[in-house]
Amino acid sequence: xxxxxxxxxxxxxxxxTLGLASAMAEAKExxxxxxxxxLSGGTSSNGLGGRNSADLAVTLRNADPNAKYxxxxxxxxxxCKPDKGVQAATKMAADKDVVAAATHYCSAVAIATVxxxxxxxxxxxxxxxxxxxxxxxxxxxxxxxxxxxxxxxNETAAKFMxxxxxxxxxxxxxxxxxxxxxxxxxxQFVTENGGKILGTFGVTADQQDFTxxxxxxxxxxxxxxxxxxxxxxxxxxxxxMEKLGLDAQFEGTSGxxxxxxxxxxxxxxxxxxxxxxxxxxxxxxGGKYFTEQYSKKGYAEPAEAYGAFAFAAMNLILDTIxxxxxxxxxxxxxxxxxxxxxxxxxxxxFDDHGQNxxxxxxxxxxxxxxxxxxxxxxxxxxxxxLKGQ
Amino acid sequence: xxxGLFSQYVMNGLMLGMMYALVAVGFTLFFGxxxxxxxxxxxxxxxxxxxxxxxxxxxxxxxxxxxxxxxTAVLAAATLAMALLGAVIAxxxxxxxxxxxxxxxxLITLMLGTVLxxxxxxxxxxxxxxxxxxxxxxxxxxPLGNFNLRIDNLLxxxxxLVVIVGVHLLIxxxxxxxxxxxxxxxxxxxxxxxxxxxxxxxxxxxxGSALAAFAGIMNGLYYNETNFGIGLLLGxxxxxxxxxxxxxxxxxxxxxxxxxxxxxxxxxxxxxFASAYKDVFAFGVVILIMAWRPTGLISEKVxxxx
Numbered sequence: 001x002x003x004x005x006x007x008x009x010x011x012x013x014x015x016x017t018l019g020l021a022s023a024m025a026e027a028k029e030x031x032x033x034x035x036x037x038x039l040s041g042g043t044s045s046n047g048l049g050g051r052n053s054a055d056l057a058v059t060l061r062n063a064d065p066n067a068k069y070x071x072x073x074x075x076x077x078x079x080c081k082p083d084k085g086v087q088a089a090t091k092m093a094a095d096k097d098v099v100a101a102a103t104h105y106c107s108a109v110a111i112a113t114v115x116x117x118x119x120x121x122x123x124x125x126x127x128x129x130x131x132x133x134x135x136x137x138x139x140x141x142x143x144x145x146x147x148x149x150x151x152x153x154n155e156t157a158a159k160f161m162x163x164x165x166x167x168x169x170x171x172x173x174x175x176x177x178x179x180x181x182x183x184x185x186x187x188q189f190v191t192e193n194g195g196k197i198l199g200t201f202g203v204t205a206d207q208q209d210f211t212x213x214x215x216x217x218x219x220x221x222x223x224x225x226x227x228x229x230x231x232x233x234x235x236x237x238x239x240x241m242e243k244l245g246l247d248a249q250f251e252g253t254s255g256x257x258x259x260x261x262x263x264x265x266x267x268x269x270x271x272x273x274x275x276x277x278x279x280x281x282x283x284x285x286g287g288k289y290f291t292e293q294y295s296k297k298g299y300a301e302p303a304e305a306y307g308a309f310a311f312a313a314m315n316l317i318l319d320t321i322x323x324x325x326x327x328x329x330x331x332x333x334x335x336x337x338x339x340x341x342x343x344x345x346x347x348x349x350f351d352d353h354g355q356n357x358x359x360x361x362x363x364x365x366x367x368x369x370x371x372x373x374x375x376x377x378x379x380x381x382x383x384x385x386l387k388g389q
Numbered sequence: 390x391x392x393g394l395f396s397q398y399v400m401n402g403l404m405l406g407m408m409y410a411l412v413a414v415g416f417t418l419f420f421g422x423x424x425x426x427x428x429x430x431x432x433x434x435x436x437x438x439x440x441x442x443x444x445x446x447x448x449x450x451x452x453x454x455x456x457x458x459x460x461t462a463v464l465a466a467a468t469l470a471m472a473l474l475g476a477v478i479a480x481x482x483x484x485x486x487x488x489x490x491x492x493x494x495x496l497i498t499l500m501l502g503t504v505l506x507x508x509x510x511x512x513x514x515x516x517x518x519x520x521x522x523x524x525x526x527x528x529x530x531x532p533l534g535n536f537n538l539r540i541d542n543l544l545x546x547x548x549x550l551v552v553i554v555g556v557h558l559l560i561x562x563x564x565x566x567x568x569x570x571x572x573x574x575x576x577x578x579x580x581x582x583x584x585x586x587x588x589x590x591x592x593x594x595x596x597g598s599a600l601a602a603f604a605g606i607m608n609g610l611y612y613n614e615t616n617f618g619i620g621l622l623l624g625x626x627x628x629x630x631x632x633x634x635x636x637x638x639x640x641x642x643x644x645x646x647x648x649x650x651x652x653x654x655x656x657x658x659x660x661x662f663a664s665a666y667k668d669v670f671a672f673g674v675v676i677l678i679m680a681w682r683p684t685g686l687i688s689e690k691v692x693x694x695x
Contacts, residue, residue, distance in 0.1 A: 040510070040517035042616070175665045202665040208612060208619065211401035212657030212667065218535055219394050232519045232616070239613050244397065245530055245537030264521055264614070 028070040031326040033317055034092045034101030038080035042232030045260045046105050049304030050127055051075055054102050056297055057314035068322055074098055078109045085109030093120030099326045102313035107131035107178035117142040123332040125313040128306040130254055131181045135355040144335050144354035147309045148277030150181050156361040157275040158189035166224050168196050170217040173228035174205040182228030182253050198222045210240045218246045223388045230255040235264035242268050249387040257305050262369055269366045271386055278345055279362050281308045286344025312343040393534030402654040404611055407549040410646030411604035412627025415597030417642040421573040422593045425483055425494045429502035430601055431624020433471055436505050437602025438615045441467035445523050460525045467606050468599040475598025476591045510617040519616040522609035545607050552603055569593055633678045635685025
C-alpha cells in the first residue's frame with residue numbers, strides 16, 4: 001500500500017513539474033477546437049482535404065503572434081456513416097474543453113448529429129454538407145453552415161440543363177437524406193422548367209449492382225441520367241452504364257465533384273457535368289492565398305473541392321473565439337450574429353437558421369480528366385459536345 | 390417488354406447468379422464435410438479479389454502488359470493464395486473446435502471475417518477507398534436492340550460454367566471426390582476405411598476458398614471495381630443461396646445462387662415501387678421458401694434444420 005502511495009506521489013510530483021515547465025514555456029492559454037469529417041471510406045479524399053485545410057487554419061493562427069490563444073485541433077472520423085458520426089459528435093461535444101467545431105461533409109451524417117450538438121451546446125460550423133434541413137430543419141442555435149445548400153444547387157442545375165435543350169431525365173438517387181433531398185429539389189425545379197422525369201430509382205448507398213435499374217432506364221430512353229449521390233456509387237453507375245451500352249448524358253451533383261470520381265471512372269469521366277455550391281478554390285476571393293499556404297505546408301492529400309470551406313469554417317470559429325474568449329455560450333451567440341464576415345470564400349452572413357446566405361453555384365464539366373468550369377470548357381465554346389447535343 | 394430488353398435482364402441475372410452460385414458452393418462444401426458454417430467465406434472472397442488486384446499491379450510495375458497472361462496470373466495468384474488461406478482457416482480455427490458447439494465455429498469465423506475486412510481496410514494502401522479493377526478481358530460489345538452483348542460477360546459466364554462442371558467432376562468422378570463424399574456421409578466409417586479425415590477437410594476448405602477467390606476476381610472484372618466491403622453482402626447472399634438450395638447439396642447451392650439473382654432482378658424490374666427494396670424482396674422470398682421447405686429445395690437424404 002505504502003509503495004503504491006509513494007509511487008503515486010512521485011508521479012504526481014513529476015506531472016506537476018512537467019505542467020509547470022510547459023506552462024512557463026507557453027504563456028498563451030490552450031484552447032481546443034474540433035474537426036469532424038469522413039477520413040476513411042469512399043469519400044475520404046474530401047474528408048482528408050477538409051481536415052488538412054482546418055489544420056492549416058489552426059497552424060496559421062498559432063503562428064500568428066497576435067493570437068490570444070494557442071489552439072489545438074481535435075480530429076475525429078465520421079466515415080460518412082450516420083452511426084459513426086453520432087459517436088464522433090458525442091465524443092467531441094462531451095469534451096468540455098472543445099469550444100467549437102467545424103463538422104461534416106456528408107449530409108446524412110450532418111443531419112444525424114445536429115441533435116447531439118444542440119443537447120451538449122457545442123457550437124458547430126458545417127463545412128461541406130448541403131442538405132437544406134441541416135440548418136432549415138430545426139431551430140438549433142448551435143448549427144451554422146458556410147457552404148450553400150442543395151436547393152440553390154438544383155435550381156441552377158435544372159435551369160442550366162433545360163437551357164441546353166435537354167427534355168427528359170431518369171433519376172438515380174441514393175436513399176439517404178442526401179440523395180433523397182437532391183431527388184426532391186431537382187425533380188421539382190426541372191419540372192418547373194419544362195423538363196420531364198421518366199423514372200426515379202432509389203438505390204442503397206453501398207449498392208454494387210445497378211444493371212437492373214440501368215436496363216430499365218435504357219428502355220425509357222432518357223436524354224440525361226441525373227445521379228443524386230456520392231462518388232463511390234457514382235463511379236459504379238457510370239461504369240455500368242457503359243457496360244449496358246446506355247448512351248445518355250450523365251449529370252451529377254456536388255457529391256461527385258472530386259478527383260476520386262475521375263480516377264475511378266477513368267476514360268468514362270469525360271463530359272460528365274455536375275454542380276457545386278461556392279466557386280473553385282482559385283476563383284474564390286482568398287483562393288490564391290489559401291492555395292499558396294496549403295502547398296507550402298506540403299500536405300499529402302489535395303485540399304479537394306471543399307477544403308477552402310473547411311478552412312473558412314475553422315477561421316470563422318477561431319476569429320469568434322479570439323473575440324469572445326473560449327466559452328461555448330458566448331461563441332454560439334456571436335456566431336449567430338455573424339454578418340458580412342470576411343473570409344476566403346467571400347463574405348459570410350448567417351440568417352436566422354445559421355445558414356450562410358451568399359449562395360454561389362458553379363457549373364462543372366469533366367474535360368481531359370479535370371473538373372473544368374463550364375464557362376472555360378470546350379463544351380461551352382462548342383468545340384466539344386455533350387451526349388445527345 | 391421486347392426481346393432485347395429481356396435478354397439484357399437475363400444476362401444481368403446470369404452474371405450475378407454465377408457469382409452467388411460460386412460462393413454458395415463453398416458454404417455447402419464446408420457444411421457437407423464438417424457440418425460447420427464458415428462465415429468468413431465472403432471476406433475470403435474479398436481478400437481474393439484484392440490479391441488479384443495486387444498481382445495485377447505488381448505485373449504492371451514489372452512491365453508485363455500481355456492481357457491473357459495477366460488474367461491467368463491474377464486468377465492463379467488469387468485462387469492459390471485463397472486455397473492456402475482456406476486450408477489455414479480449417480487447420481487452425483475450424484478443426485480445433487470440431488468437438489465444441491457449432492456456435493463457437495460460427496462465431497470464430499464471423500470474427501475472422503471482421504479481422505480480414507478491417508485488415509484490408511487498414512493495411513492495403515488506401516484500402517478504405519473503392520479500388521478500380523482493371524478490365525483484363527476484351528471489352529468488345531455488340532448492341533442487339535436493347536441488348537448489349539459483351540464478350541467479357543460471355544467469357545466470364547463460360548469460365549464460371551467450366552469451374553462448376555469441374556467441381557462436379559471432381560466430386561463425382563475422382564478418388565478425392567469419393568473421399569469428400571464419404572466424409573460428408575459418415576465421418577467415423579470414412580476414417581475406418583482409411584480416409585485421412587483432416588486432409589480431406591483441409592482440401593475441401595481449399596477448394597471452397599479457391600472458388601470464392603474465383604468469384605472475387607469475376608466480381609472485380611464485371612464491375613471494374615473492388616472494395617473492402619464486397620464480401621459482406623456476397624457472403625450473406627451466398628449463404629442464403631446455399632440454404633434455399635439445401636445446405637450440403639452442391640446442385641442445390643447452384644440453383645439457389647441463380648434463384649437469388651433472379652429474385653433480385655425481378656424485384657428491381659417488376660415491382661412498381663423503388664428498386665431500393667429489391668434486396669428486401671429477395672430476402673423476403675428466401676424467408677418464405679425456408680418456411681415452406683426448411684431443409685431447402687433439394688434436401689440431403691439425412692436432412693438437418695439450420
